[in-house]
Amino acid sequence: MPCPEVTPLSVRRARPDGSAGSPQRRVLDPRAGRSQAGGMSPLSVPHWYVCPSARFWNCPPAPDGARAFHASLPGYAPTPLTELPALARGLGVGRLFAKDESARLGLPAFKALGATWAVHRLLEEHAGGGPVTLVTATDGNHGRAVARTARLRGQRAHVFVSRGVHPAAVAAVAGEGARVTTVDGPYDEAVRAARAAAGAPGTLLVQDSGQPGYERVPGWIVEGYATLFAETDEQLARAGAAPPDLVAVPAGVGSLAQAAVVHYRSPREGRRPPVLLTAEPEAAPCVLTSLRHGEPRTVPTGETAMAGLNCGTPSLLAWPYLRDGIDAAVAVDDAAGAAAARDLAAHGVPAGPCGAAPLAGLRAALGAAARPGLDLAPDATVVLLSTEGAEANPGYSPA
Numbered sequence: 448m449p450c451p452e453v454t455p456l457s458v459r460r461a462r463p464d465g466s467a468g469s470p471q472r473r474v475l476d477p478r479a480g481r482s483q484a485g486g487m488s489p490l491s492v493p494h495w496y497v498c499p500s501a502r503f504w505n506c507p508p509a510p511d512g513a514r515a516f517h518a519s520l521p522g523y524a525p526t527p528l529t530e531l532p533a534l535a536r537g538l539g540v541g542r543l544f545a546k547d548e549s550a551r552l553g554l555p556a557f558k559a560l561g562a563t564w565a566v567h568r569l570l571e572e573h574a575g576g577g578p579v580t581l582v583t584a585t586d587g588n589h590g591r592a593v594a595r596t597a598r599l600r601g602q603r604a605h606v607f608v609s610r611g612v613h614p615a616a617v618a619a620v621a622g623e624g625a626r627v628t629t630v631d632g633p634y635d636e637a638v639r640a641a642r643a644a645a646g647a648p649g650t651l652l653v654q655d656s657g658q659p660g661y662e663r664v665p666g667w668i669v670e671g672y673a674t675l676f677a678e679t680d681e682q683l684a685r686a687g688a689a690p691p692d693l694v695a696v697p698a699g700v701g702s703l704a705q706a707a708v709v710h711y712r713s714p715r716e717g718r719r720p721p722v723l724l725t726a727e728p729e730a731a732p733c734v735l736t737s738l739r740h741g742e743p744r745t746v747p748t749g750e751t752a753m754a755g756l757n758c759g760t761p762s763l764l765a766w767p768y769l770r771d772g773i774d775a776a777v778a779v780d781d782a783a784g785a786a787a788a789r790d791l792a793a794h795g796v797p798a799g800p801c802g803a804a805p806l807a808g809l810r811a812a813l814g815a816a817a818r819p820g821l822d823l824a825p826d827a828t829v830v831l832l833s834t835e836g837a838e839a840n841p842g843y844s845p846a
């Protein structure tokens with residue numbers, strides 16, 4: 448465990464080789480604008496986590512393959528990396544960019560990167576085995592991506608949709624030709640229902656959350672997300688920007704955050720590793736809660752406009768990467784998310800609620816008390832992953 452000690456005030460820097468004495472975990476409440484030292488138990492402050500030594504942890508890179516596969520798909524094009532100078536000034540950082548996933552392989556979210564690569568790998572293995580039904584659970588975007596991929600590959604899909612997903616988003620999954628079963632329960636329950644249904648002959652489970660004994664497919668999904676980060680590297684270089692000092696990632700079960708860890712924590716010659724900040728809804732902070740406790744935790748989930756992030760349990764495949772490689776995590780409420788969505792839209796990034804969460808999270812993280820824990824210089828380059836467009840969440844209006 449990288450951060451065995453909770454030390455609210457004194458954070459010692461780890462050495463770049465990660466060999467520094469004891470890594471430290473720092474817990475602040477950015478909304479309170481001060482660190483929670485003294486009488487208060489750090490774990491009683493639910494909104495913030497920082498572990499500066501995590502940026503010096505490293506792991507092997509993602510295997511090759513997904514990027515070339517995506518580039519071979521009809522309609523593939525890198526999504527835009529939009530620079531946001533006015534917002535950068537407001538936040539007091541050097542250069543700010545949003546990776547805009549509002550139109551990815553014909554869908555309004557990044558999820559097709561994982562679904563297409565995982566389904567490709569599964570069907571390769573299954574070649575000659577006859578038609579299949581691809582089964583998954585979703586809170587919106589992943590299910591639509593699996594349904595679309597199944598249709599394009601001439602296969603069937605059965606998608607279990609959790610409670611709280613907007614009817615228009617459910618209709619969009621059905622519109623891909625999938626059979627849809629709505630589950631009157633939270634996302635975790637939809638995952639259980641999909642898993643049970645995938646026991647039937649002729650079915651293949653395509654879930655983006657790993658559990659013991661079910662790791663290969665979510666592993667391929669995470670590999671698929673690597674394309675987004677490779678594009679970002681190239682686009683930053685073309686913009687004459689430095690490699691990122693901070694990357695803000697929205698987290699549901701944490702598979703996208705796992706892909707961020709794999710990308711930015713694998714050895715990179717002479718580059719200072721960025722801070723990786725996860726942003727979650729206050730209604731479902733499973734990654735933040737798990738990081739604060741040092742072990743995977745299930746949290747009760749509530750209602751949030753950030754439907755794609757409304758997950759109660761982190762992926763157990765992602766967990767070791769999140770534990771060791773994520774150095775900051777924050778939870779934000781829907782009002783902060785809506786304000787971020789409005790600001791991104793005003794600057795040309797049509798973010799849906801999950802896509803706006805990183806900006807909301809960054810704002811909380813850059814609050815006066817939190818910034819020192821992040822060790823971010825005023826000329827820092829920051830990347831926000833705007834993982835869905837407004838169209839992904841048709842019922843949502845941040846106005």
Ligand SMILES: Cc1ncc(COP(=O)(O)O)c(C=O)c1O
Nearest residue numbers: 588699700701702703755834835
């Ligand atoms: C738009 C969007 N952003 C981010 C995420 C979070 O991804 P993960 O569940 O891998 O953490 C999701 C998950 O569904 C999503 O739909």
